[in-house]
Amino acid sequence: MIKAIKGTRDILPPASAVWNHVEDVARRVFRAYNYQEIRTPIFEETALFARGVGEDTDIVSKEMYTFEDRDRDKTSLTLRPENTASVIRAYIEHRLDQQPGLQKLYYMGPMFRRERPQKGRYRQFYQIGAEVIGSESPAVDAEIIEIVVEILTRAGLDGFKLFINSVGCSTCRPKFVASLKEQLKEVAPRMCEDCQRRAETNPLRVLDCKVPEDQPIIEKLPSILDHLCEVCEKHFRYVKTYLDDRKIPYAIRPRLVRGLDYYTRTTFEVVHGALGAQNSVLGGGRYDGLAEMLGSKVHSPGIGFSIGEDRLVMAVEEARPDMLLHSADLFIAPMGEEELRHCAILARELRAKGICVELALGGKLKRLMEIANKIQARNVLIVGSDEIAAGTYTLKNMMTGEQESVNRAQLAEKLKN
Ligand SMILES: [Zn+2]
Ligand SMILES: [Zn+2]
Numbered sequence: 001m002i003k004a005i006k007g008t009r010d011i012l013p014p015a016s017a018v019w020n021h022v023e024d025v026a027r028r029v030f031r032a033y034n035y036q037e038i039r040t041p042i043f044e045e046t047a048l049f050a051r052g053v054g055e056d057t058d059i060v061s062k063e064m065y066t067f068e069d070r071d072r073d074k075t076s077l078t079l080r081p082e083n084t085a086s087v088i089r090a091y092i093e094h095r096l097d098q099q100p101g102l103q104k105l106y107y108m109g110p111m112f113r114r115e116r117p118q119k120g121r122y123r124q125f126y127q128i129g130a131e132v133i134g135s136e137s138p139a140v141d142a143e144i145i146e147i148v149v150e151i152l153t154r155a156g157l158d159g160f161k162l163f164i165n166s167v168g169c170s171t172c173r174p175k176f177v178a179s180l181k182e183q184l185k186e187v188a189p190r191m192c193e194d195c196q197r198r199a200e201t202n203p204l205r206v207l208d209c210k211v212p213e214d215q216p217i218i219e220k221l222p223s224i225l226d227h228l229c230e231v232c233e234k235h236f237r238y239v240k241t242y243l244d245d246r247k248i249p250y251a252i253r254p255r256l257v258r259g260l261d262y263y264t265r266t267t268f269e270v271v272h273g274a275l276g277a278q279n280s281v282l283g284g285g286r287y288d289g290l291a292e293m294l295g296s297k298v299h300s301p302g303i304g305f306s307i308g309e310d311r312l313v314m315a316v317e318e319a320r321p322d323m324l325l326h327s328a329d330l331f332i333a334p335m336g337e338e339e340l341r342h343c344a345i346l347a348r349e350l351r352a353k354g355i356c357v358e359l360a361l362g363g364k365l366k367r368l369m370e371i372a373n374k375i376q377a378r379n380v381l382i383v384g385s386d387e388i389a390a391g392t393y394t395l396k397n398m399m400t401g402e403q404e405s406v407n408r409a410q411l412a413e414k415l416k417n
Helices: 015-032 046-053 058-063 084-093 138-155 173-190 193-201 203-208 212-219 230-245 309-319 337-352 365-374 385-390 408-416
Strands: 043-045 066-068 076-079 103-112 124-133 160-166 264-272 280-286 302-308 330-334 357-359 379-383 392-397 403-407
Touching (some): 015 124, 046 058, 046 076, 046 084, 084 124, 124 138, 124 309, 138 160, 138 264, 173 193, 230 264, 280 309, 330 337, 330 365, 337 357
Parallel strands (some): 330 357, 330 379
Antiparallel strands (some): 066 076, 103 124, 264 280, 379 392, 392 403
16 A cells, blocks of 8 residues: 655645635735735755755755756756745846835745654645845834734734844854854863864854753853844844834844854744644744845845744644534535435525535435534535425524524525524
8 A cells, every 4th residue: 555655644634624724814914914925846956955045954964855857967956945045046036126115925835854754743844934025124024023923823823932033244243153163162072963063164053952961051152142233233122122012022032043144133933832842833034145145136135934834733723623623504405316406506506605515415314414413514404395396495503403494595694694
């Protein structure tokens, strides 16, 4: 028997309803903020991610699905491990910088990373994200964080925590990294293997280490917030003020860093308790140097986020178990073949008015009522030749058990109430 590949999964009903819900909510929020969808290919040239995500990251060094194309030049292709690099590539390729105003783009879809399979981690996983390109203003940072909060709240999640930080810019960060490197010389030998290596190659990423034994050492390392230049300090101060204006609660987490040079200033993360150890629901940040890094001739500062949809769905399932209850508004039970023909037309009429109808194919009444119960239909309409002749039907409310006589014209209105 052929089964789904390790690290991938089928999303079946009723769980798929939660996915639909989360995606509907996100689309509505993006619409309200006037963001538009961008769809980029699932695979790209490997070089895009090597540059856009960073050679030194775990993603690029060990987790990408990379393969050679069969065409003559044997291009190296990679299934997208994330989507920001693709969005920026599209932005540059289609000269979106020449469009008026900011580019406000959102996406949703599958990403691929060859991670060790464990609960809540998948090799094909899903992200919902957005990118705003064309401004360095802290007002944009605050708006994008507001969008994140809106999506999570409207999806039904509460009790999540927002962490923010600033990672500085090309003026102030190198000085911080130098002083960090200096301090790491002393303590790195007592840290994990990754940290020992990063202490040399990319000291900022030491701050990101999740190994429990390293935490007491990391806590004593210098904070980037004490090293911000005047411009970055002001930018961060405004981000905080704008969040305060919006009454969006946050905590500052100086260790929330991004190890790559094109990340600048604001970074943020949202965690949620229901998700245990891997409790980060989303991450985001500003990347003022990324477009240039990927070949843009124009300075195109940007900021974005990506929500781990698999984890968000898991958290929503826990917070809103009612989401898993899907039921038809109406179950129509025709008593015979002639009645079925009549009911098919009736069902189409009601469906066109937005009513969710399950039309049975006929059979014994007892059996049909069993099905109606099993699928938890909210109402049942039994249709025999008498009902058709009279033009009125008996509508049974399955919650209350009440029955009433309803004519065809009233039916849709009744069901909507
Ligand atoms: Zn700075
Ligand atoms: Zn470590």
